[in-house]
Amino acid sequence: MRSHLSAKHAKEVPTEKDAAQPAITNFTSRPRRCDDRRAGDITALITNMIVKDMLPISFVEGGGFLELMASVEPDYRVPGRTTMTKQIEKLYKDKAEDLHRSLSTVSKVSITTDGWTALTTESYVTITCHYIDSEWEMKSAVLQTCAMPERHTAENLAEGLRSATKSWGILEKVTACVHDNASNVTLANNEYLDRDSSPCYAHTLQLAINDGFKLKPIHHIVAGASRLVSHFHHSTVATQALCQKQVDQTQPDHRLIQYCRTRWNSIYDMFDRLLEQRWSSVGAALGCCCGSVGPKCHNAVRR
Known part of the structure; x- marks a missing residue:
């Protein structure tokens, strides 16, 4: 240019x-x-x-x-x-x-509900809605989490469910309510709301497995393993000894897992981690200076 x-x-x-x-x-x-x-x-x-x-x-x-x-x-x-x-x-x-x-475009919905208590000892009830939209996609939405200071009677729970579904315009669209196996919420749906009451499959399975864990041989093993894990979770000396044993034996730097009673698969996780760390945990438990807690830890190891 x-x-x-x-x-x-x-x-x-x-x-x-x-x-x-x-x-x-x-x-x-x-x-x-x-x-x-x-x-x-x-x-x-x-x-x-x-x-x-x-x-x-x-x-x-x-x-x-x-x-x-x-x-x-x-x-x-x-x-x-x-x-x-x-x-x-x-x-x-x-x-x-x-x-x-x-929600105004769907003809049928199902809901799930559960009550829980906060760390501040306040009681709440959560309601979740599930439906299939016009594109045939499964949708879920939390409708509400409301405080429920009154007693959790079947009548009060039924009124809470009725009020919530009515406010969202789905009172007549609810085909089923999935919940835990508590008798109050079961009665609230069957008697007061006259709808299908569907106990949660996972909660039912949890109760059945917990009954199986009550067998004496299983309970004895689970309790001993739980005490061993609890010892490492509450003793800084034992935790440091475990870390040192992991280094000495070239084991993965993993914490032991404590099982939770409301999650049956956590027992599997606990034993799986103990199996991985069996020599490190045993050596640490027998070799650390645990004070008054030591004998309990040693008994758990022997068991």
Whole structure:
């Protein structure tokens, strides 16, 4: 282009000063402006992160987070807890409206329910809905988790289930309710709500297997193994001895697993880990200075 201009348009050839092009760094180093639209997108992403990762709302006022945002987006003003609370409430409202529309298009649904107690000894009941949408895809959604301070009688549970399903417009669409084997929730569905009551298969299997574990020979072995694992979980001296034995015997650096009574497969995990660490755990239990706990640990090893 410069040769053409010199040959055909000599009088119009730009001077060196005019022809100089801006350096690429003049564009790449220019700070990006955080306008209202971008600020709204960032706020929406932070709201979604708090909800998805179940973070406390005070997270937005943490010093580390504020330093991060100041470096990533200096012009962005991080909202306070009050603003984030409103954003979360708006997000809930939007999601609830979407779920209402989705449930209005289906003819049949099933629900699952269970009661549980928080660490603060507060009682809650959770209800989950399951259905197949128009695209023949299985969908699940938690309808509510509500506090239930009153007694968990069949009548009270039935009223809670009726109120929840009615508020979501699916009272007449529920074909079955899956729950544990508690008599109160079974009676609530069969007698008060007049619908199919379906005990949870996994919970039924759990109860059957727990009965099998009550056999004396099995109970004796499981209890001894559990005491051995418990000893390592409660003694820092024993834990350090186990770590040293793992190094000496080139064993994997794995912690022993304690079984949970409500998860029958955790017994398998406990014995599988003990089998892997059998020499390390036995050597550590017999060789560490356990104080008053030592004899219990030694008895568990011998058993």
